[in-house]
Amino acid sequence: MEIKDPIKTYKSNSHLVYSCYYHVIFCPKYRRKCLTGNVETRLKELFKEISTKYNFEINDLEVMSDHVHMIISCDPSFGIMTVIHKLKGITSNILRKEFLFLKKMPTLWTRSCFISSVGSVSLEVVKKYIENQKGK
Numbered sequence: 001m002e003i004k005d006p007i008k009t010y011k012s013n014s015h016l017v018y019s020c021y022y023h024v025i026f027c028p029k030y031r032r033k034c035l036t037g038n039v040e041t042r043l044k045e046l047f048k049e050i051s052t053k054y055n056f057e058i059n060d061l062e063v064m065s066d067h068v069h070m071i072i073s074c075d076p077s078f079g080i081m082t083v084i085h086k087l088k089g090i091t092s093n094i095l096r097k098e099f100l101f102l103k104k105m106p107t108l109w110t111r112s113c114f115i116s117s118v119g120s121v122s123l124e125v126v127k128k129y130i131e132n133q134k135g136k
Contacts, residue, residue, distance in 0.1 A: 026113040033065035
């Protein structure tokens with residue numbers, strides 16, 4: 001079920017209503033500039049397939065030659081790190097089979113990544129909301 005808000009979408013499962021958006025960045029090993037041409041095209045296809053299979057959304061995506069930017073929305077009980085591990089693991093396995101020049105690298109992706117939560121209100125607004133609850 002989805003609940004629409006003018007700014008964002010709330011989703012739910014049997015025990016949870018949530019709206020979790022994350023800005024995610026990760027890079028190929030050694031920051032190699034290998035995410036171009038057919039690799040970039042295939043990577044985008046794989047990201048779409050993986051997000052459908054594991055029920056999360058890639059709300060925005062930009063593939064640069066040496067890193068990937070995404071905004072991902074996922075169920076917090078599944079978890080953003082699980083999403084990232086699925087994206088990296090599956091794409092590394094498939095792309096290294098399909099594009100043999102990628103096999104020269106020990107692995108396609110670095111083990112690290114950047115994650116930042118993204119929201120429609122500031123931390124200060126949430127703090128004030130919580131502080132004002134006692135008086136209601």
